[in-house]
Amino acid sequence: MTTNVTSLEQDFLDYVKKISHYNEAVGLMAWDLRTGAPSKGASQRSEVLGSLSSEIFRMSTSTEMKNFLTALRKDSEWGKLGDITKATVEECEKQLKKFENIPPAEYKEYVILTSKAEKAWESAKNQGDFKSFQPYLEKIVAYNRKYVEWVGYEGNKYNALLDDYEPGLTVDVIDEVFGKLKEALVPLVKEVTEAADQPETSFLFKDFPAGKQEALSREILENMQYDFDAGRLDTTVHPFAIGLNPGDVRVTTKYDEKDFRTAVFGTIHEGGHALYEQNVDEKYVGTPLCTGTSMGIHESQSLFWENFVGRHHSFWEKYYDLLKKYSEGQFDEIDLETFYRGINVAGPSLIRIEADEMTYSLHIIVRYELEKALINGELEVQDLPQAWNDKMEEMLGVRPSHDGEGVLQDVHWPSGAFGYFPSYALGYVYAAQLKQAMLRDLPNYDSLLQQGELAPIKEWFTEHVHQFGKSKKPLDILHDSTGEGVNPNHLISYLRDKYRKVYRLD
Template sequence: MQADAAYEDLIRRSREASLLASCSSLLGWDEQTYMPTGGVEHRSRQMALLAGLHHEKATDPIIGELLEQLDGTPLVQDADSPAAVNIRELKRNYQRLTRLPRSLVEEMARTVSISQQEWITARSKADYAHFQPWLERIVALKQREAECLGDGTADYDALLDEYEPGAKSAEIAVLFDALRTDLVPLVRAIAESPIKPNVAILRGEFPVDRQRIFGELVAGALGFDFSKGRLDTTAHPFCSGIGPGDCRITTRFHHDQFADALFGIMHEVGHGLYEQGLDPAHFGTPMGESVSLGIHESQSRLWENAVGRSRPFWSHFLPIAQRFFPESFPNVSLDEFHLAINRVEPSLIRVEADEVTYNLHILVRFELERELLSGQLTAADLPEAWNRKYAEYLGIRPSNNAEGCLQDIHWSAGLFGYFPTYTLGNIFAAQLFAQANTDLGNLDNLLGQGNFAPLLAWLRERVHLQGQRYRSSRLVEVVTGSPLNHAPLVQSLKQKYEPLYRI
């Protein structure tokens, strides 16, 4: 078979596998939004079947033969060309998947489909004992998966590689330690500042129907295309890119809080903009997929924090918010509001944490899941280990497990190796936003005018349309001219928070 014909066959098979995966994504979205709880068992069987079919299709020996035929051909000579990128990444994916037996893939899909519902029940009752046996099953399955993917040991890096290709946990630990060292003095200085935000202005009566309309208004202004996406509610906000023209984002509303749902929407919009910015012509191939979860998270954190918590953004949107909620926002000044949404205070809930302390939440999870996978920590001992680390890193202890180790859905979904991508996303976001500010001029002026199109266009060209051309750290270096560095994140935080808290 000629190289061109082999490549065409390879891409056809890749797209078929992606279509199957998109069916699983749609069922997963439905399970977290509208599916009745009585459908859990049936849904678990559906998910297991689809996972098995996808695995079978993605590991067909013919794919291995096609990849061998394409090795060394002119199609791979230019390493950054779309064909070379697709061949490289499909080979990596094929080698990874062929190490996993179909029975394990199906068992994992079946287990996590049920365990996510059991997590919802356990979290609602703060009943860790209800969830513990499910976590034990998932840890055992992830250990088996890591053994298959690695060198026969339960190596955390084998799981991390799924979300952040090429990353090594030892290197991440060094990066995170350096970030923590630089953040601790800033957190301490803010805590000692006499400036205290009036967060009471963010509480009151905020009718959910108006919150939804306002949130959709903001999402649309940022560039989220509602003709190709939708917003729904769920227990834990997420974004699902089903495929070209179909991106689902979710949030959770509280009638007595303004910021939680809105910033949840802006966070998921960042993910959604990335999904909507992928090249549909490359759907089903690596050139039409996101680089990594760290880069994906960089988009959500950039829009949520660098844009959404900025003073210029609210100079435009605060008057609009006051018209939506006149009873709750009377006579609130821009300075008062800006300080309130940038309150820095150690808290228990990760998704509600401020920018400055957020990464400490990630460190807790990163360290604990490595210990769970290695066997250093048992599921039975997780709550106390969690509480101990929160006391050490944030100076607070959960009063119950719902605000402790049950607060995140990730482990119930089998997402081990996922958490460090959040802090990597913050680091990537700071570097990208700084470069966008340089390339586009003063972004503050654009944000203050409610003009977000130039920033989105810049991200589309530099990040979204690049697909998987580069690994995440290489992509950031290509875009910014600088290697991965935590310093821009620390600098951006100091530039914002030192004036706010007069330190």
């Protein structure tokens, strides 16, 4: 606890607070664009986003920022700083080092480009029309190729992008982890696909009104300890959660009236992200530390809730009745066992966000390999749809019939988030590791789910993950909670055990 804050330290904290304010404004505008902003205002809104983002960029790389960092690093100052200030200095140094080599005009243009590209992508996706989106993606890839040169890298060019989402990880590590996953999962997928006793699923696809799905989603979020006084739930095309500050963390979802799973599991997933952002310690507000530490750790939270809670047998021993209450009789004839097997149906499919746990990582590996090739100049955008389709066939044995269900399905590339995808599979790996660690403190995990007592799970995560925000590095969080580095074996065992049971292979 530093009570004597020097005026230099205070000026620096005020300066970074202003940056955090601009980030909150940008976050709200992004949320608004994706939830209900009128189409005719979108182009002007892109300009506004461009202005604010370039101001954030300017402030993060300004002479003033450089002077702050130099002055605070002096021996005479450093020892007097509070821990939060020290961690903030480190984060700002990292940003600065990264950004000072990016030409500001190109950065601003890129922000405007990606905002417009998202709108163009929506209609391209709906029409399965890659050609109309191709010019946007070419510019985005061209920027990212320049970006890795600007910011620098060791080893593979792609490492420069990984560092934005999963600092500490490299292509070498990921190639090894993903290699093990592929080696284990491709045969498991084959075994499951060929299993004689396939789950019944026809009961899943019945009319379930959107309004009732929304009420159900809200009740589950509340049970997960999501705080509606510090958030809200809206609909969107491609669901996401966004933390503006710990008191304002928004979840979005979508309702498919012919498949309740989209909303139920989607909302639980985004709720997992939201719990992370709502429970970062308030002391980090106004600093760049006030958010999740990496995309991978973030995904460990959402995937944990979606699968280790939401698709767990014990969870439905409690919540099946609630689901029945909101539905219109579609489960009347379906016993719990049939239901459980039905929602855990697994096998090759085209759409990542609708993929099951077992194949999900393979969808990610497809994207990772394509991104790596694009960034290293081994693949061009015009050849991407073909490469996508070929890789899907090779890895999962299925081929899209049009690009809307293929290469155009995700928002990540339109929004410029190259390097993000690996975090999803890493998040799975982390989640399985965290589950093992949690069992040491909560050996009654299954019976907590059976009773619908979800608070201890949320509290365990707040203690080991949420509270630290970005003040603790991803691999430190992993190591301090689990005693291990990145280890895919827990996920592999979990998936083998679960799916061999679901498919009655033993």
